[in-house]
Amino acid sequence: xxxxxxxxxIRKKKSFLCIGLDTDLEKIPPHLxxxxxxxxxxxxxxxxxxxxxxxxxxxxxxxxEAYGIEGWxxxxxxxxxxxxxxxxIFTIADAxxxxxxxxxxRYAKAFFEDMEFDSVTIAPYMGxxxxxxxxxxxxxxxxxxxxxxxxxxxxxxxxxxxxxELYKIVLExxxxxxxxxxxxxxxxxxxxxxLKDIRxxxxxxxxxxxxxxxxxxxxKEVCENGMSENVGLLVNSSRGIIxxxxxxxxxxxxxHKAIELQRQMAELL
Numbered sequence: 001x002x003x004x005x006x007x008x009x010i011r012k013k014k015s016f017l018c019i020g021l022d023t024d025l026e027k028i029p030p031h032l033x034x035x036x037x038x039x040x041x042x043x044x045x046x047x048x049x050x051x052x053x054x055x056x057x058x059x060x061x062x063x064x065e066a067y068g069i070e071g072w073x074x075x076x077x078x079x080x081x082x083x084x085x086x087x088x089i090f091t092i093a094d095a096x097x098x099x100x101x102x103x104x105x106r107y108a109k110a111f112f113e114d115m116e117f118d119s120v121t122i123a124p125y126m127g128x129x130x131x132x133x134x135x136x137x138x139x140x141x142x143x144x145x146x147x148x149x150x151x152x153x154x155x156x157x158x159x160x161x162x163x164x165e166l167y168k169i170v171l172e173x174x175x176x177x178x179x180x181x182x183x184x185x186x187x188x189x190x191x192x193x194x195l196k197d198i199r200x201x202x203x204x205x206x207x208x209x210x211x212x213x214x215x216x217x218x219x220k221e222v223c224e225n226g227m228s229e230n231v232g233l234l235v236n237s238s239r240g241i242i243x244x245x246x247x248x249x250x251x252x253x254x255x256h257k258a259i260e261l262q263r264q265m266a267e268l269l
């Protein structure tokens with residue numbers, strides 16, 4: 001998928017909503033546990049109920065790895081279902097990988113070629129040679145962790161190095177990487193006040209913004225400070241949508257929550 005195609009979807013749906021598929025067997029409706037593949041059954045229902053009001057799905061890989069080979073099979077079925085039935089949807093493997101050389105290339109092949117995700121999240125701590133192998137794939141996107149929404153972000157990301165915050169150094173340095181036009185960045189919604197400075201460094205790049213909903217981030221503040229000419233935002237909500245109900249109406253409840261966010265986005269657009 002190209003960024004032009006992603007922007008076209010945003011304009012068409014009047015939405016820049018990304019739904020996180022953080023599927024936990026302990027939280028899904030109990031009646032689904034009798035299904036042959038409860039994780040896929042849950043994901044399929046959520047996807048079918050929300051695909052027309054969102055532009056992206058983001059499975060957090062940990063929620064699938066935790067269940068071993070069966071979890072990976074559920075993930076594989078989920079991404080294939082999205083790609084086959086809703087090919088306009090931008091898919092994100094929230095894997096937070098980060099290693100050097102051939103290892104990064106193998107991670108990239110796993111998510112980009114084998115599973116056919118459009119993008120993958122990457123931790124930048126190991127630097128250039130841990131990121132560029134992902135950037136080598138055409139029309140695939142590397143989403144670099146820049147300024148995250150968790151409390152521990154302040155342990156490193158905002159520390160000053162020669163008078164400049166570390167996350168700003170990460171942003172500036174990443175622009176020098178080969179194929180840096182294939183970079184997107186994670187910026188937490190709970191750090192909305194930082195977005196103006198971030199946009200000065202990367203004015204056109206897409207930002208994946210978690211933290212709206214259960215973590216308390218403000219959609220309005222994110223848009224006021226972070227929206228670009230081409231919108232440039234994918235705002236993620238996971239628990240607030242997919243676990244809106246634990247009853248048989250879970251998919252309808254998820255749709256209702258997704259529509260609430262989409263309508264707010266339409267107004268802000």
